[in-house]
Amino acid sequence: DAGVIQSPRHEVTEMGQEVTLRCKPISGHNSLFWYRQTMMRGLELLIYFNNNVPIDDSGMPEDRFSAKMPNASFSTLKIQPSEPRDSAVYFCASSLGRPLFFGSGTQLSVL
Amino acid sequence: GQQVMQIPQYQHVQEGEDFTTYCNSSTTLSNIQWYKQRPGGHPVFLIQLVKSGEVKKQKRLTFQFGEAKKNSSLHITATQTTDVGTYFCAGFNTNAGKSTFGDGTTLTVKP
Numbered sequence: 001d002a003g004v005i006q007s008p009r010h011e012v013t014e015m016g017q018e019v020t021l022r023c024k025p026i027s028g029h030n031s032l033f034w035y036r037q038t039m040m041r042g043l044e045l046l047i048y049f050n051n052n053v054p055i056d057d058s059g060m061p062e063d064r065f066s067a068k069m070p071n072a073s074f075s076t077l078k079i080q081p082s083e084p085r086d087s088a089v090y091f092c093a094s095s096l097g098r099p100l101f102f103g104s105g106t107q108l109s110v111l
Numbered sequence: 112g113q114q115v116m117q118i119p120q121y122q123h124v125q126e127g128e129d130f131t132t133y134c135n136s137s138t139t140l141s142n143i144q145w146y147k148q149r150p151g152g153h154p155v156f157l158i159q160l161v162k163s164g165e166v167k168k169q170k171r172l173t174f175q176f177g178e179a180k181k182n183s184s185l186h187i188t189a190t191q192t193t194d195v196g197t198y199f200c201a202g203f204n205t206n207a208g209k210s211t212f213g214d215g216t217t218l219t220v221k222p
Binding site: 042043045048055056091093098099100101102103104105 | 156201210215
């Protein structure tokens with residue numbers, strides 16, 4: 001298996017622009033997680049899905065962030081409009097129970 | 112909500128010295144996982160502990176789960192430069208329905 005696949009690996013955008021991060025989980029996994037990692041705040045859980053249904057989105061910072069999982073093999077995390085403080089590494093992870101398998105992440109820089 | 116604390120935040124050792132990181136949860140855990148993140152990489156699963164008082168070994172790494180299932184430790188014997196990275200614990204609580212990551216311990220090894 002190719003593991004969790006995230007795209008793009010790097011994203012540089014200007015403040016106010018829409019950003020869409022993509023994730024393909026490991027086939028057969030039924031849970032998908034979006035994390036954000038920064039030096040200041042560490043690894044934060046933004047939202048997680050179970051069987052394509054959002055279960056807990058309490059970590060989503062504000063209404064500018066939204067996530068979807070239209071099917072078992074694809075998820076997106078959208079930021080609209082983006083702000084400089086959104087700059088971070090965003091990880092997607094999938095699991096079948098535990099443990100979590102992480103993708104390589106998307107390094108987002110908002111100028 | 113559930114909190115997981117890890118200490119120390121940073122540890123600098125000379126190659127060959129031992130290293131230990133500690134993880135403490137505010138609630139009783141169902142299980143705990145340990146992950147390693149190399150610089151510039153993503154968290155990679157190392158091990159899961161489930162039973163009270165459980166001890167598991169992986170070569171030079173020894174993992175322990177406390178009797179009360181609220182704390183855990185990772186001990187590395189005779190560190191090598193390949194051990195550098197950040198070690199995270201993640202505690203799973205059934206009531207919360209999700210894992211909570213600690214802030215991680217970043218290990219640097221001087222050759």
